Amino acid sequence: MSAKVVIVGAGPAGANAALALARSGIASVLLDDNPHAGGQIFRPREGGRLPLLGADTRGETLRQGLRHHASLIDHRSGHEVIAVYPGPRLWVAAPDGAYELTPEHLVLATGAVEVTVPVPGWTLPGVYTLGGLQILAKSSAIVPAGKVVLAGTGPLLYLVAAQLVSAGVAVTDVVDAAGFPTAGQLAGMARVPALLLRGIGFELTLRRHGVAIHRRSAVVEVVGDGAVREVVVAPVGDDWAPLPGPRTRLAAGVVGLSFGLRANTELTQLAGCDHAHDPVRGGWRVRREADYATSVAKVYAIGDGAGIGGVDTALAEGTILGHGLTRRLGATAAILDAEATEAQRQISSLTLFRRALHDWSGLRPGIFSIADSRTMVCRCEDVTAGDIDAALDRGLALPRGLKLGTRAGMGLCQGRTCGPAVQERIARHSGVAVPELPMPTVRVPLRPVTAAMLASLAPKLPGE
Amino acid sequence: MFKRLDGAGPLVTVTVDGQALQLPGGMPLAAALLHAGIATFHRSVRAAEPRGPLCLMGSCFQCVAVIDGVANQRTCRLPVRAGMAIELCVPPVPEDAA
Structure with a gap:
């Protein structure tokens, strides 16, 4: 054609x-x-x-x-x-x-x-990306019925929180790895006044509904047995690595968790x-x-x-x-x-x-240190952070050897979910910054296809 | 654990692991199942952990199920149709994994 x-x-x-x-x-x-x-x-x-x-x-x-x-x-x-x-x-x-x-x-x-960031317990049913919760509400008018904690960073966090709370959803807490924007950051965002005002509007909506906003904080564990029961929140430092000190436990049946795009x-x-x-x-x-x-x-x-x-x-x-x-x-x-x-x-x-x-909400690498050795990084193939570290210790070539050796990124999603987390793991282990690492590889077909579909694409033989 | 903001549309009958269930016709299957109180769609390949939808936009493949005999179908992208046969691939946990 x-x-x-x-x-x-x-x-x-x-x-x-x-x-x-x-x-x-x-x-x-x-x-x-x-x-x-x-x-x-x-x-x-x-x-x-x-x-x-x-x-x-x-x-x-x-x-x-x-x-x-x-x-x-x-x-x-x-x-x-x-x-x-x-x-x-x-x-x-x-x-x-x-x-x-x-x-x-x-x-x-x-x-x-x-962008998702693996944390202990993030594979429990009841944890969705922020965009996922928004899509349920936006296109199907389906919203969480119980207590909700939304965590991550960036504009989508505040947009989804404001949308859900305005629709009557019990969003109790918003957990943002970023701090409150600085005067300089606000001045930069004011280059597009309409967008800055939109953001301020979301913030005011959350305050009006009494939503607690935890800044410079992250969900360091999702707890539950077969379903989400509560999340554990900790303060994070400048590079968004969790700091020692008191943990806050928040009850939730649904958790929104993602870190920008x-x-x-x-x-x-x-x-x-x-x-x-x-x-x-x-x-x-x-x-x-x-x-x-x-x-x-x-x-x-x-x-x-x-x-x-x-x-x-x-x-x-x-x-x-x-x-x-x-x-x-x-x-x-x-x-x-x-x-x-x-x-x-x-x-x-x-x-x-x-x-x-x-400058305000861009992902910082310390957030990836929340995963412990048993945390699933690749959800499709059940590869933990510990499995990846062990493979890196064995000196597998990057990125292909690591992929073949652990199967991280070889499952149904083709590494779309775990890609950034695997790269950060490699960077941490090797001391080579992500921009200097080889880019994660992509293979055809991008989606599962039936044999009949592939056969219909086969080149026609002469005379056929 | 999920509720609907607007009135329910026309319901159609599907089967989930052989049991008849009424779901809103045309709604993405993942959303309809979540609304019906089903949050676990499969068990993971090695650790046999319960898993359910994550991104709901076709990227993560955590919501896959067997639909009308075809495996690995993303339920977030399939509208509910009358007569749909849904297999949620939630086998009992093997004893050595439990």
Whole structure:
């Protein structure tokens, strides 16, 4: 199947890129593995009525735009890219079978993955990521019925806490590894006043509902027998390693636990693009030129999948990519000129905001020292921190030998959950900083597929 | 341990490990099971620990179950359909692991 432009990911970046191209008359195929366009941030409610606090209408605008331009934008929901080969050549798993695409231009807008930090007891049923709890509330109107403790760091912590508490959920405590933002950090965030005010609004909502906020603190253990019963909270130091001293025990039936976002680099890695470690944008991310071209010809990357920047940056990058690609394809981009200039201006302020946000809540390595030797790091293959340390003591080569020797990262999730924790473990053991370590590897197929699906992708023999 | 903020939609009948259960049609299966009070979806591969959904957005694979005979299906991404046969892979803990 041939399509001139294929965009992977119908979140804010990818959908906006498709819309920008369509407005200059350029057709695209927009692949997305979710039932609806909008990405995780703009996930629609499935027939629910109660809008959550801070609900954003921009997702509906995007979806309307895609429908309006349906003659140019071939939006395929439920289609998941399982492999990328040079060319670029894509393998796509769809509900009714698998197929191959060989686009002239490939735009990767694959979004973010939440960063999890292993702590003793975090595998107990009842522990969810903050984003997971938000999705339950946002798209299914399902919220915890009992006491809830939310822990981790970053804007999502306060957003989810404010949304749940406003919906009547008994969020008793918020545990943030970061301290209260400094005057300098607040000044940086004030570069985008609307976002800073939003954050202050969440903080005030929590105070109004009497939620206790523990700053410079972390959940160091989740306790329960088959289900969560309570969490243990300890103060943390400058690098977020837990400090000795008194522990606080908090009763909870549900725990939200995650530490910000990182770019989902699976496809840019499979496409063979160069990457670098950039803590401000969430760690490993693809290297890009000014027009979002990667090191591989005709492969572009935008949005959180190319480095965490948030929804406003993702929308702006979609517009700029659409503008640039229109010109490359030889069409007139006049309709987009002013919008691209405005998007570029927004990105400049957002970059300053992002830097301040990272300074305040960016992940610090001491948090990974909470795991003890028996703590599960790789949940899919049941590999503990002790198993990884023992393998490192044996001197297994990185990263492949460690992966093969322990199976950490070889399970169903392909290392999406344990990747950062395994890398921090290696860094701690070897004394080599994460940016100097080899990047975690990615293998096809990215998702479990049936043999029938793979067979349907096999190259046809001559005469067949 | 989970409650619903809006009114229940139309319920459909599914089976969970052979037992009939009424779940809201169209809701992601993981959300529907959590609402029905089921938080353990499988036991882990080596330690046989109880496990359930974590990310609910298709990334972590902790919510997998056998659906209509097909293994490793992410229940957070599958809408509830009438007649769905769900196997939660929660075998009894072997004695040597307990």
